[in-house]
Amino acid sequence: MEKLVDIREMYKIYNPGENEVRALDGVTLSIDHGEFVAIVGHSGSGKSTLMNMLGCLDVPTEGTYYLDGKDVSELSDDELSEIRNEEIGFVFQGFNLIPSLNALENVELPLIYRGLGREERRTLATQALERVGLGNRLRHRPMEMSGGQQQRVAIARAIAAKPPVILADEPTGNLDSKSGRDVMRILNELWREGRTVILITHDNEIAANARRIIKVMDGRIVSDQPNDPDAGAEHVLGDQDI
Numbered sequence: 001m002e003k004l005v006d007i008r009e010m011y012k013i014y015n016p017g018e019n020e021v022r023a024l025d026g027v028t029l030s031i032d033h034g035e036f037v038a039i040v041g042h043s044g045s046g047k048s049t050l051m052n053m054l055g056c057l058d059v060p061t062e063g064t065y066y067l068d069g070k071d072v073s074e075l076s077d078d079e080l081s082e083i084r085n086e087e088i089g090f091v092f093q094g095f096n097l098i099p100s101l102n103a104l105e106n107v108e109l110p111l112i113y114r115g116l117g118r119e120e121r122r123t124l125a126t127q128a129l130e131r132v133g134l135g136n137r138l139r140h141r142p143m144e145m146s147g148g149q150q151q152r153v154a155i156a157r158a159i160a161a162k163p164p165v166i167l168a169d170e171p172t173g174n175l176d177s178k179s180g181r182d183v184m185r186i187l188n189e190l191w192r193e194g195r196t197v198i199l200i201t202h203d204n205e206i207a208a209n210a211r212r213i214i215k216v217m218d219g220r221i222v223s224d225q226p227n228d229p230d231a232g233a234e235h236v237l238g239d240q241d242i
Ligand SMILES: Nc1ncnc2c1ncn2[C@@H]1O[C@H](COP(=O)(O)OP(=O)(O)OP(=O)(O)O)[C@@H](O)[C@H]1O
Pocket: 014, 015, 021, 022, 023, 041, 042, 043, 044, 045, 046, 047, 048, 049, 050, 093, 202
């Protein structure tokens, strides 16, 4: 089978010239189908930039990206949005919920773009919200929910259509430790069901759930190691503060 992700020498340079920011500074990375990967690093190290590339939401300044064997730079906008709709469930760092829609409608929105009928949408969205513990908040709008609840709506939205790939940027960033563990249990279940999970976090303990930990610093990958969640990640990450 083709690799899911094959990125070579990727650069993303903002403000070229004197004040340039190398958000990605020569990243080469491959990820297979069915992996559970955590991408870790300090604030500003380039994690979200990398996620935007992985999810075909942004284009690199330089470098190549083959997604499932397809050269992303050669895909049309329609093909890209089809990949995003069908293949990838996104959890964005800032939730990106629509304020005027309630939880159920927010989760249903991407299902509309997938062309699912009303009944099926409602069922999948309700199931996803129940899975993240929000069965009793279906009709609440984002403003009527706590930060952690909004984050869980964003997770429900990402998993409702059961996409093969889950790309999650700090999915536990606004959660208390119990809700954080619940979210990790859900991501673990999705992985065990055969999905690819790519998780972005600055939290060692959260990263320790993954089977592979990739550390990013100043737009570069500085380590990439397998991880055994049962053994804890400390031995991989050392005492460094990530
Ligand atoms: N649109 C932009 N224009 C200029 N610089 C940008 C832009 N977006 C991001 N950057 C810079 O690129 C670098 C990487 O940003 P990125 O958002 O990928 O970091 P991050 O690792 O996700 O950080 P955090 O953990 O705080 O979310 C940062 O130094 C940031 O200031």
